[in-house]
Amino acid sequence: MKKSVLTRYRALAYITGVLLVLLTLGMIGKYALDMDGAADFTKVVSIAHGWLYVVYLVFAFDLGSKARWPVGKQLWVLIAGTIPTAAFFVERKVSRELEPHFTEDGPAVAKA
16 A cells, blocks of 8 residues: 555544534634634534535545444544544544555655
């Protein structure tokens, strides 16, 4: 497997995690603190998170299928994008587990 599979998963995990934390803060501002402008902020962030979460699902599923994870582990990684801050912890654990198993993206170079 190529390392780019892990890299794109990691990028989307961070993006999805940050957007979900921002969405949570926006919801707190909107409902608990009754802040002006929080509704517009929440709307924009929720749309961005929703679309990027779909891309995260595709990348996470691709990574899990190539890593041949069991269904339970695959589901946990897929659901991590819906729990605030979980994506950061799951991404770190997955990266540490899989980094030694990936080959480099560049062409193979024969050594003399």
